[in-house]
Amino acid sequence: MLLSMFCTDAIAQQKKAALKKTTAKKPTAVYLNEYRAGLMSSSKADTNWFIIERKKEIEQILKDSLPVKWYKEKGGEKALLAQKIALANPFFTRYLFDLKTGKPLWNEIFGVYPARPGDIKKGITSLPGALMRVEMYNYANNLTTIGIVDVFSMKLVSADHYPDTQPDIPQSLIQLAEQIAINAPEVEKALGFKPNAQKPIMSSTKTALNRTKCERSQHLCVAPTFVQGNRALWAIVDLTDNRLVGLRWTNTGADAAVVTERKMQNETVADCYCEKVNSISKNGWNMDYLLTASDGLQISNVTFNNKRVLNSAKLVDWHVSYSGTDGFGYSDAVGCPIYSQAAVVATDPPKIAEIVEGDSVVGFMLEQKFFSELWPGPCNYSYSQRYFFYKDGRFRITCASIGRGCGNNGTYRPVFRISFAGNEQNFYEYEQAGWKQWTKENWQLQKPSTLYDSSGFQYKISLDKVNSYFLEPGKGQFNDGGKGDNAYLYLTKNHLNKDEGETDLVTIGPCCNTNHEQGPEKFINAVPESTINTDLVLWYVPQMKNDDRPGSKYCWAETYYENGVYKIKAYPCFAGPMFVPQK
Amino acid sequence: MKFSLCSIKCCVLFIVCWILLKPNFGLAQREIKPCQQEPAFIRTLGYDPLWTALSTSEKTYIGISLIAFEKKLGQNSPTAQTPKMEIYQHPSWKSAGYLSTISFDRIGNVYTVPAPLISMLYNQTEKLNTIYKIDASNGEMSEWINLPFASKPSSQNPYGLLGINYDCQDHYLVASTVAGSDRYNERGVIYLINPVNKKTTDSIKNFDAMGVGFAFDELRKKRLYYGSVRTGNIFSVVVNSKGKMDKKTIRKELSLEGYGPRGDDKARKIKFNGNQLLVSGTAFNYNLQAASEKPETLYTFIWLAKEKKWGLINYN
Numbered sequence: 001m002l003l004s005m006f007c008t009d010a011i012a013q014q015k016k017a018a019l020k021k022t023t024a025k026k027p028t029a030v031y032l033n034e035y036r037a038g039l040m041s042s043s044k045a046d047t048n049w050f051i052i053e054r055k056k057e058i059e060q061i062l063k064d065s066l067p068v069k070w071y072k073e074k075g076g077e078k079a080l081l082a083q084k085i086a087l088a089n090p091f092f093t094r095y096l097f098d099l100k101t102g103k104p105l106w107n108e109i110f111g112v113y114p115a116r117p118g119d120i121k122k123g124i125t126s127l128p129g130a131l132m133r134v135e136m137y138n139y140a141n142n143l144t145t146i147g148i149v150d151v152f153s154m155k156l157v158s159a160d161h162y163p164d165t166q167p168d169i170p171q172s173l174i175q176l177a178e179q180i181a182i183n184a185p186e187v188e189k190a191l192g193f194k195p196n197a198q199k200p201i202m203s204s205t206k207t208a209l210n211r212t213k214c215e216r217s218q219h220l221c222v223a224p225t226f227v228q229g230n231r232a233l234w235a236i237v238d239l240t241d242n243r244l245v246g247l248r249w250t251n252t253g254a255d256a257a258v259v260t261e262r263k264m265q266n267e268t269v270a271d272c273y274c275e276k277v278n279s280i281s282k283n284g285w286n287m288d289y290l291l292t293a294s295d296g297l298q299i300s301n302v303t304f305n306n307k308r309v310l311n312s313a314k315l316v317d318w319h320v321s322y323s324g325t326d327g328f329g330y331s332d333a334v335g336c337p338i339y340s341q342a343a344v345v346a347t348d349p350p351k352i353a354e355i356v357e358g359d360s361v362v363g364f365m366l367e368q369k370f371f372s373e374l375w376p377g378p379c380n381y382s383y384s385q386r387y388f389f390y391k392d393g394r395f396r397i398t399c400a401s402i403g404r405g406c407g408n409n410g411t412y413r414p415v416f417r418i419s420f421a422g423n424e425q426n427f428y429e430y431e432q433a434g435w436k437q438w439t440k441e442n443w444q445l446q447k448p449s450t451l452y453d454s455s456g457f458q459y460k461i462s463l464d465k466v467n468s469y470f471l472e473p474g475k476g477q478f479n480d481g482g483k484g485d486n487a488y489l490y491l492t493k494n495h496l497n498k499d500e501g502e503t504d505l506v507t508i509g510p511c512c513n514t515n516h517e518q519g520p521e522k523f524i525n526a527v528p529e530s531t532i533n534t535d536l537v538l539w540y541v542p543q544m545k546n547d548d549r550p551g552s553k554y555c556w557a558e559t560y561y562e563n564g565v566y567k568i569k570a571y572p573c574f575a576g577p578m579f580v581p582q583k
Numbered sequence: 584m585k586f587s588l589c590s591i592k593c594c595v596l597f598i599v600c601w602i603l604l605k606p607n608f609g610l611a612q613r614e615i616k617p618c619q620q621e622p623a624f625i626r627t628l629g630y631d632p633l634w635t636a637l638s639t640s641e642k643t644y645i646g647i648s649l650i651a652f653e654k655k656l657g658q659n660s661p662t663a664q665t666p667k668m669e670i671y672q673h674p675s676w677k678s679a680g681y682l683s684t685i686s687f688d689r690i691g692n693v694y695t696v697p698a699p700l701i702s703m704l705y706n707q708t709e710k711l712n713t714i715y716k717i718d719a720s721n722g723e724m725s726e727w728i729n730l731p732f733a734s735k736p737s738s739q740n741p742y743g744l745l746g747i748n749y750d751c752q753d754h755y756l757v758a759s760t761v762a763g764s765d766r767y768n769e770r771g772v773i774y775l776i777n778p779v780n781k782k783t784t785d786s787i788k789n790f791d792a793m794g795v796g797f798a799f800d801e802l803r804k805k806r807l808y809y810g811s812v813r814t815g816n817i818f819s820v821v822v823n824s825k826g827k828m829d830k831k832t833i834r835k836e837l838s839l840e841g842y843g844p845r846g847d848d849k850a851r852k853i854k855f856n857g858n859q860l861l862v863s864g865t866a867f868n869y870n871l872q873a874a875s876e877k878p879e880t881l882y883t884f885i886w887l888a889k890e891k892k893w894g895l896i897n898y899n
Contacts, residue, residue, distance in 0.1 A: 164844040213846035215866075260846050266868060270766070293738035328643060331702040333871065339739040339766045343701045343871040373872060504738040507702035 050179045051242045055563075058106055062564045067096055067104035068136065071112050073171055075132075078151060079112035082132035086147040089156040095138050095145065098561060105140040106564030110167045115148050124157050126150050131157065135167040139240045140565040142166070142218045166220050173239055174222070181224040181235035184244040190233055195226055214238055214245065214261040216347065216373060221245065223259060234259040240565060265347045266337040273349060274336035280352065282364050285389045289350065289366060293504050294333035294341035295417075296385050296399075297350060297368035304393050304581075307467065308421035313397050315385050316505050317519060318344070319413040321512035322406060329410070329511030334370040334383055341506060344370040344381050355388060363390035369402075376557035376568055379406040383414075384572060398480070398576030401544060403557035408548040412555055413518055415508065416540040416576065417501050419494060422463035425536045427491050429459055441528035443490040443516050446473050457580065459489065461538070468582040474542065474575050482574040483554065485542035490520040494535035501537065542575035612800045612886050614855030618751035619687035624722035625649065628671060633660050637693060639682040641670060645705055646677035647685070647695055647717070647724070675724040679715050680706035684852075686747045686756070688778060691719030694727065694756060696744035701873050708736045711743025712762045728781050733770035733788075734763030740869050745812065746795040746852075752805050753824045755784065759792040761812060761869075773809055775826045784826030793867065794850035797822070798860075801886065808836065808860075810850025812867045815839035817850050837893040839864050843880040851879065860884040860893060 046052055061069050070083055086092045097104055115131035124131075130152040136145045144167050147159040169177075181187055181195075188194045214221035219240035226233040236245040236259065246268070248259045272278075273291040280287055287302040287310075296315030303309060321329035335342035346368055355363040366387045372380035382402040389395045401412040428435040429444070430453045452458050456477065457470035474485035494500045500523060501508075509519030520539030546555035553571035560569050621632040634652045641648050651669040652661035683698035695715050699706040716727035730744070743762035750757065756778050761771040771791035775784045787809070794810040794817075806819040807828065817839070821832040839848045839862065848864030855861065862882045866872075884893040 213844075215845045215847065262845075262866075263847055275766075330873075331704055333702060336870070338868040338870060340870045341703060341738050341741045343873060345868075345870055345872060373866070379873075506708075506738070507704045510704060 046242070048179070048183055050176060054176060054242055058564060062104045062106065064104075066093065067107055067564060069108040071109040071170060075112045078132065081151050082112050082134050082149045083109055085149040085151065085154055086134040086136075086156055086159070089147070089159065092134075092136075092145060092147045092156055092159045095141055095143055095161060098140075101561065103561045104564060105138055107136055107138050109134060109136045110170050110173075111135045119146075119148050121148075121158050124148070126157070127152050137167055137220065139220065140561075142220070164218065169220070169222060169239070176242070177222045177237040177239060178224050180237045180242065180244055184235065186244065186247055187226070187233070187235050190247050190249075191226055191228070216262055216265070216371075217241075221261060236261060236264065262347075269346050269349060270336055270338050273346070274340070278350075280364075280366065282352075283389060283391045284393075285364075285395075291346055291350070291368065292335050293339070294335045294506065295504050296334045296370070296383075297346075297366070297387075299366070299387055302395075302421075304389075304395075309395070309463075309469075311419040311421050312502065313387070313416065313418045315399055316415040316417050316501070317507055317509060318381075318383060318401070319415070319509055319511050319513070319518060320381070320401075320405060321411050321413075321514065323409045323411070328406075330381075331507045331509065331511045332381060332383075333507055334385070335504075341504075342370070344372050344383055347371050355390070362392075363388060363394075365389075375402075376404045376559065376570075378404060381405060382557065382570070384574075386574070386576075393581040394578060396478070396576060396578040397540075398474075398478075398482075398574050400482075400572035400574040401546070401555040402570045402572045403546065403555055405546060405555070408546060408556075410546045410555070411514075412544045412546065412573070413541050414575070415519055416538075417505075417520075418538040418540060419502070420461055420463055420469075420536065420538070422467075423535055424464055424533045425531075426462045426533060427459065427531055427536060427538075428461070430457060435460055437532070438491055439530060439532055441490075441492050441524040441531055443488055443521060443524065445516065446485060446487045446489070455580075460582070461536070469579040470582060471538075472578040472580060474577065478574070478578070480574040481554075481572060483544075485540075485575045485577070487543065487575070487577070488516050488518060488520075488539075488541040490516075490524065490539035490541075491531055492520065492523040492537045492539065493525075493529040493531055494537045496535060540577060544573040544575055546573070612798055612806075612855070612860070613858040614798050615750070615752045615805065618689045618754075619749060620689055620691040620719070622687070622691040622693055622717065622719045622722070624718075624720060627720075628722070630671070636661070637685055639685060639695065644670065644672060644677070645681055646672065646679060647682050647693075648672045648676065673717075673722045673724065676717070678724065679710065679713070679726075682715070683745070684747050686749045688749050688756070689751065689754065692778075693717035693719070694747055694749070694778075695724075696747050696758065698743075698745065699741050699871060701871055703741055703871075711736065711741075712760050714744065714747065714756075714758055728776065730758065730760060730762075730772075730774060732762050733772060734765075734768070736762060737765065739765045741871055742869065745793040746809075748795045748797065748853075750797045750805070750807075750822070752797065753822075753826065754778065755822075755826045757795045757797070757807060757809075759795050759809060761791040761793075764791050764869075766869075769813065771812075773807075775807070775822065775828070777826060785822075785828045787820070787828065787830075794853040794862065796853035796855065798855040801888065801891075804832075806832075808853045810839075810853055810862070812849045812869075815847065815849050815864075817853065817862065836860075837884060839882065842882060842895060843898050844878070845880070848880060848882075858886060859896075860886070 113133045115133045119133050130150050132149050134147045144162040144165040147156050149156050219238045221238050223234045223236050232250050234248045238245050246264045248264050277288045277290045284305045288300045290298050292298050298314035300312040318332040332343040333341050334344050337345040350368040353365050354361045368385045370383045374380045375382045384400045386398045399414045427438045457472050459471035462468040473487055474482045476484045518541045544555050548556050555573040556571040559566040625632045630651050634654050636650045638650050639647050649671040650667050652665045653668045679697050681700040682695045686694045697706050712730040714727045715724050717724045744760045746759040748757050756776045759773045763770040769789050769791050773787040773792050791812045792809040793812045796808050800806045804821045807822045808819045810817045815838050817836045819836050821829040849867040850862045851865045852863040863879050865879045880898050883897040885896050887894045
């Protein structure tokens with residue numbers, strides 16, 4: 001279902017180019033999966049026994065009165081007593097449950113040790129050897145709680161909660177991380193052999209533990225590392241989701257680079273999709289696709305059954321305005337995660353998925369998602385871009401906001417640029433009397449009073465004397481949750497001898513115009529040019545108003561509770577036109 | 584007698600101070616005494632300089648603005664929690680689009696550099712290497728110096744100048760730019776500029792830096808400290824009183840890699856407080872992700888004289 005995340009060809013080509021200019025060897029990165037899965041992708045069923053057991057254990061512990069896995073590896077009775085004392089204290093257990101709903105969160109005590117001199121706060125007195133340090137990790141909040149208990153007086157003498165902090169992991173989790181890494185087919189493929197329990201090193205050392213982060217997911221991650229000669233394969237393992245996040249080769253040595261989730265994701269996406277043009281050939285369709293620096297995922301050279309259909313299509317801008325505050329909002333460009341002008345970036349590779357209707361595959365979809373770092377937190381954004389291609393020659397260009405933004409009074413206005421193939425194009429609008437040609441550059445808003453033909457088409461574009469496409473705007477009929485496009489459409493002449501927006505565009509419009517001035521109007525001349533028998537560009541700007549009310553959430557996202565941790569629920573607002581070939 | 588005792592005490596104190604400060608005894612790198620002055624125009628406008636601050640990160644305000652805080656009884660200066668009373672903007676302060684780092688000189692002139700925020704809509708690409716100056720006396724902002732571009736700006740890098748700081752020892756301005764750099768070509772430059780004649784006295788080429796700052800090293804030599812935006816490493820170089828760098832003295836001071844809640848921070852600001860090195864670290868990926876998404880962590884390092892390296896003592 002998913003594209004392979006290996007892009008060895010791309011990396012090899014890139015390496016060749018890079019090596020001409022730099023002497024440093026660029027390591028290969030492989031990013032495997034995403035923690036924000038959800039839109040159109042079902043969660044993968046776990047088959048490894050150690051993960052199934054781990055999940056069962058979590059389920060069982062969440063049913064206990066205190067949702068905490070105790071530490072039983074070392075320390076014997078004294079360690080158990082220390083935990084008992086700590087867990088009896090309401091300050092130590094403050095975050096065991098969701099503070100609002102009271103639902104149990106997944107917690108684990110990672111270690112119990114004799115307190116160190118630095119742990120003992122001023123004024124605390126005790127008998128020698130009486131103080132023990134209890135370290136507990138809260139997976140849902142990525143929070144560490146450290147309690148100092150006096151096992152003689154049976155009291156908790158101090159406790160502190162540390163957000164975004166992770167204690168040293170216990171041996172059981174080291175083993176789990178190693179098992180996940182060793183049994184991952186991706187690790188075997190990268191190494192060229194299946195490793196065994198003796199091969200991964202570093203997973204138990206503080207170095208690996210502290211110098212490996214899952215910055216985006218804020219999950220507990222460690223990196224079992226496999227050394228081959230002067231290279232090391234880092235396998236980043238997410239112990240919150242119990243899965244392999246990705247792989248990365250590094251050079252060993254004192255200045256060896258630190259591998260983190262974000263670095264690996266960014267470099268994989270940049271190597272494989274920003275700096276390499278990929279191609280699809282499927283269901284009669286052929287096209288190239290590229291992740292741009294600021295115009296989203298661009299498709300180009302699109303043909304169907306060997307006939308040229310599109311020169312290119314892309315998503316130039318997202319304009320977000322908030323009605324409560326005059327002039328408040330953002331113009332977001334979407335694109336590559338590094339070395340780009342994107343404000344909301346692609347962190348995961350594009351996906352190709354089959355479109356199934358009834359029991360038949362009717363086409364395929366190409367999707368790219370973009371995220372702010374702290375999404376779905378307030379004032380953070382996520383967008384999706386989807387291209388649908390059907391076996392019968394139809395295609396649809398869509399996008400969605402997936403919230404959450406800075407408020408519940410926001411309107412999203414994405415700007416599509418769609419360039420059809422052909423040098424003798426003509427454009428028509430449906431009117432009462434039938435199809436009427438637009439003879440000059442122009443724009444128009446889709447309104448409740450807009451007329452459509454009997455099939456629901458509003459416009460038609462002819463590419464030549466034989467081939468034409470109808471344009472069917474969103475009216476809530478596409479079964480993707482979209483409530484209608486309410487779109488501005490702009491028709492501009494495409495001068496082949498000057499840049500009419502073909503190259504990567506900087507932000508072309510401000511956040512907060514509520515009229516047609518969204519940027520494409522700048523390509524309409526003061527004296528509108530003729531649009532008869534010439535190259536044309538369509539600009540399409542739907543308008544989606546967000547909503548956070550229960551039952552009608554739209555362009556929205558929020559976290560929800562599941563099995564002791566928080567996950568994300570998305571309410572995307574998809575918009576965009578369908579193009580239907582005229583038979 | 585009394586005088587004699589006092590003299591002895593003074594002598595002892597002097598010797599102790601001398602021992603503590605003499606570099607060959609393995610002492611710390613430390614800050615240069617601050618010299619920056621408040622701009623006179625703040626008082627002219629009727630504000631108390633102690634209860635105001637210049638900011639380039641006010642929501643809905645493009646450019647630079649002067650924040651006047653509500654005075655609180657029992658406090659000498661505002662804190663992060665002090666409510667804002669008023670925001671003032673001189674008409675010229677938004678002419679350059681969004682701005683980032685601010686630095687003052689010894690007579691109260693303000694230097695600042697442009698940096699696009701979320702989009703390129705309000706910042707002109709050709710001005711990304713322009714330092715702006717707000718005149719200390721009249722508060723007018725104007726272009727101060729246009730630094731050259733190492734390469735034509737492209738969609739692969741929306742930034743130019745990133746860091747600016749003032750040398751209170753010998754009175755030079757340091758500015759770092761990454762203009763023209765891309766993923767495979769590091770074309771940034773660190774400039775040392777004489778603010779009197781605007782002439783560049785020296786530079787480090789092909790290095791992308793953000794945080795820049797001056798301090799004395801353990802041998803009491805003035806060094807320029809600069810943080811890479813590609814690796815999280817912080818380097819330093821000895822700078823003489825004529826604004827020339829001794830490139831042979833370039834050394835790596837420390838790396839932020841693996842530290843803090845993210846592990847891939849880059850040094851956005853570098854400053855010294857006594858013998859502590861304070862580094863504000865944040866993510867930087869040459870894109871336009873909003874600053875609000877980039878939590879900043881303050882790392883405090885102390886010089887370990889015996890081991891001749893910096894030790895992290897705290898981050899928050």
